[in-house]
Amino acid sequence: MISRHDAQSWKCACVRFISFATFTFYAASACAQDADTIRQFQFERASNGYQLAMKEVPRPVAGDNEVLVRVRATSLNRRDLNMLRREHDGDFSYAGGIPLSDGAGEVIAVGKGVTRFKMGDRVAGIFFEKWIDGAPSEESMQSDRGVNAGGMLSEAIVTHEDGLVSIPEHLSYEEAATLPCAALTAWVGLFKRGRIEPGQYVLLEGTGGVSIFGLIFSNALGAKPIITSSRDHKLERAMEMGAIGTANYRSNSDWHLKVKEISGGHGVDQVLDVGGRDTLPKALEILAHGGHIALIGGLSGYGSDLPTNAIMWTNATASGVYVGSREDFDAMNAFISEHEIRPLIDRVFEFEEAPAAYEYMESGDFMGKIVIRL
């Protein structure tokens, strides 16, 4: 564990520099470069799964074609909570690994041969460090950050220069840290696979990370998002954000019929199915002719008695979506920049409060994204 003295002196050095606002960039670089060690959270075995343990480790060094990134913000996804609560390891243990797939920060050192980035560039890690473009390979699927590749809950990380994208200029680090998993999944589901068009009806399930990005993206395009939630106050907020209609899936078990009614009987042209077992059959029941359903999540579990003939009768398509490539991330960022899109951040936690951020996600009280600032 890091000693209080070490943590304090590291922090003091940062504060001294940061007080010179004009030199913020240089301050950040100097902080991380001056220190021989950095702090990071690691998974540690606990009775009910894992816990997060703060560790002090040697500052990583960028090798050939690698980049050292001072991480400024990370964000949580449902997967991160599921990992923390995983009680049985099977043949794979997270112990000693660094959590969180998503993060953004600035380049503070580059190794020999690096051509894509320079000191001071603002970057985000891509979810699969080795999935650059086209279809994924078996190897690139094994490069997911926070599991097989190191996670972002660390003051600094070293990564291959290919595993990063530049972040949109109008976004803060906190905002950019929400993009790698939830935003990209929603974007690939709607734009790449679904080929969404303005005016189409879009079904979004619940008000978590993926669905709220689905709402924001649909809205920016001029499509018609309809969103569900278990809580009415979240539905009210979603209407303020541009939803054309809502349904409470907890108080109304026939929520899908209400969604169809909102679409004037047309049905929905696009679905981001994050619910899985309980939502998928209902979403398929109200899919419009020629519609598209992106199979994304299993919040209610996986597996269902699926009315697959409904897909045939409606000439619909269904695609499995597992985040996306760097090429997809760049395409999404172009859309985000063009429309000056800002993510919905529910709450920002400080680095030391990371365990509380996970608890907040578990409470279900949030909407959109939960961020940790470093």
Ligand SMILES: NC(=O)c1ccc[n+]([C@@H]2O[C@H](COP(=O)([O-])OP(=O)(O)OC[C@H]3O[C@@H](n4cnc5c(N)ncnc54)[C@H](OP(=O)(O)O)[C@@H]3O)[C@@H](O)[C@H]2O)c1
């Ligand atoms: N395939 C991929 O690439 C990919 C990428 C990201 C996420 N996922 C998966 O997609 C799902 C959502 O992820 P996320 O990160 O967006 O989650 P999240 O931010 O934790 O959002 C969860 C929200 O979904 C709603 N919800 C919970 N149970 C539900 C149910 N049975 N039916 C409908 N809505 C429900 C709740 O919203 P209300 O409070 O409004 O009810 C809850 O707050 C997870 O299963 C995750 O593993 C997959």
